[in-house]
Amino acid sequence: CTPLWLASQQGHVVCVRALVEAGADKEASSKATRSTPLHIACEHGHDECVRMLLAAGADKESWNTMCVHPLWVACQKGHVACVRALLGAGADTTDRLYSPLHIACQHNHVACVRELLAAGADKDASNRDGETPLYTACYFGNEACARVLLGAGANMEASNPEGWTPLHIACRQGREACVRALVEAGASLSVSTPCGSTPLSVAWSLDHTSIVRLLQDAEAARQAHHHAAVSEPVSEPTFAPIPVPSPAAP
Template identity: 25%
Template sequence: MGTVAKRKQEVNYSSIHEAIRHGNVIQLENMVKNGAGINEVDPESKFTPIHTACYVGALECLHWLLWHGADTTDVTPRGWTAAHIAAIRGQDACVQALANNSANLSCKDDRGSAPIHLSASHGHSFTLQSILRSGVDVAAADFNGWLATHCAAFHGRLGCLQMLCKWGSSVDDVDNCGNSPAHLAAQEGQLPCLKFLISNAPSSDHVLSARNDQGETPKDLANRYYKKSVVEFIDNFEYEKEHAEDEENLAFPAHVAAYKGDLYTLKTLIEQGIININERDEKMSTPSHKAAGQGYVEVLQWLVEMGANMEIQNSSGETPCDVAKRFAQLACVKLLGGDDGEDLDETDSNQFSDDEDPPLMGLAGDSSDSPGLQVSVKSKKASRGRALKKVENLERLLRIAKDNYRQLGGELPEDRKKLREERENDRHIKELEVQLEYERVRRETLEAELDEFRAETSHLNLKINELSGALKQTKAALEEMNTDKTRKKKKIKKKKDLSGGTFVRRTFN
């Protein structure tokens, strides 16, 4: 097994394009050193090496080519740059690499289509998100006046259409023939896109009554191109609007509660057996459809836990998950297990270490159906090792270049910034020193006052002790005087004479 792998690594490819198609950056580097052109055109595909790298998703080869000056403006006979190829193939990592190297993501091919149009047409929502984040104008039009929203609606790319509307694209934009995205969706029978455009518009009439330069509405185009499902939907929609019944709310209270997000009322109706959890209204919708369309995750979660059937279809053939997708209620879509398709534009925020591989098809992220370049785990780790070594070498060379520049008397922006920071720090230190001196003087003053207060307190304590001693002596003297008075009173008191009188003997001479 090891011998087979070794022979596979030692394969010599016949051209630079073949080496890139196999993701062999080492042979790519050797071929360029031996004279192969870094912008050499393949005679069969008419691709340059950078086109080939974006086509197969060879991200490391693309990085190497960009580092060594590959021309990102080279075009194929159809006017496609490497960014166009990456957008068609759904290689969002390659699009990010091109954007990081200042490639023009707004360039147009021979039909006036930019990468944003091609990614929307092919339904690569992740690639579309990368293009939009690079600053591309969402209102860019091709030679027919089509915006990216027209491309997404025409080809039925609901996820891309929802993302474009979130980025500020309007449902009122028209092409050179006056067609709005709704016209194109109706013309091609893209019913989910048409429903989303209606729900995203200020009113249904705003979309369905709009006319192009030929005076045709979306319904007229659907009739002309025999899109029966679209015609039936519009007819039902118009009939329900004209024959709206007030009694519907009274007939289906559980649906009203789910539509309003009133979980307490919905629980009461279902738990007490008044309403069946899968009851259908006149449109064959269940309470789950209502909650999913309005984005009430708590209500929908409770219905799922109570065993509501999420596979029931309404009169339009939609399950609750389909309704949530139509109204772009991504949390409800995820709850119902519909987040695996291409219609969602949420990216995984998990972080991966060097020893773990992100869930990508190859070295580049591939949101298309094609597998692209298949790279082994060992090759991915080797690629990361080479990239890290490149970072370390560039940091070393950068340090040397900066030192050389300073020796020649140059002053780098970071040096000026450092000098400003040092001056600011010195000024701040001086302010703190002045504040410290002020606080020191203030502390000494307070300490002097505290000493005076302590001396006065000591003096007052002595006075208090003296007064306390005098008070005790006065109390003792007073008690002694009271005792003497009591004794005197006892001595003065005479006994009563009980004999009745005194006999006096007199002698007379």
């Protein structure tokens, strides 16, 4: 590791500034992971060092041996100030394998999710397994991230290659809070996989009784609302009488 790498790891801003001004190699990486000074500053949440390295022209898109860039690392660790600095510098929010938004949802870093969405990150991007950030949030039971995504208009019905939607996976994992968030947002309760599995059948098969009850209550409420709307009497239109002109005087 170089002196700049170590200074970035420890958050020694004065040292980072001095080394950068002296022309230290900003891309010199560690042998083990090929992480650059910018990677390691993001990992440890040293946002001032991050800003300094970016201002000096450090590569914000460099990949380490884990095939991740600095923004991904910052989102994984939940260092929102670092995320904000990288986004402000134009860091790429996409990744065909597992995007920064996916990793932020996995670890329930809500503030990072908000920053990414505000910067235009694709809320419905698919990872290598064909799963959206909302699916990831529901898989891990991170209700707060799920609600932020739903509020941003994330597709509730987007399914993975097996036909599983976020509601399916929330039911399988027993994530009642996420199930409730999806139901409240209007997710389809009857959506079925190619194998015929519905959210209710998934919850039932795994004995998630509270989720079964939640889904049954939601279906009953929707049916009642539908019947009320259909059977509501239509009032006859009323019209004001048309005045008849008086006969003209002779």
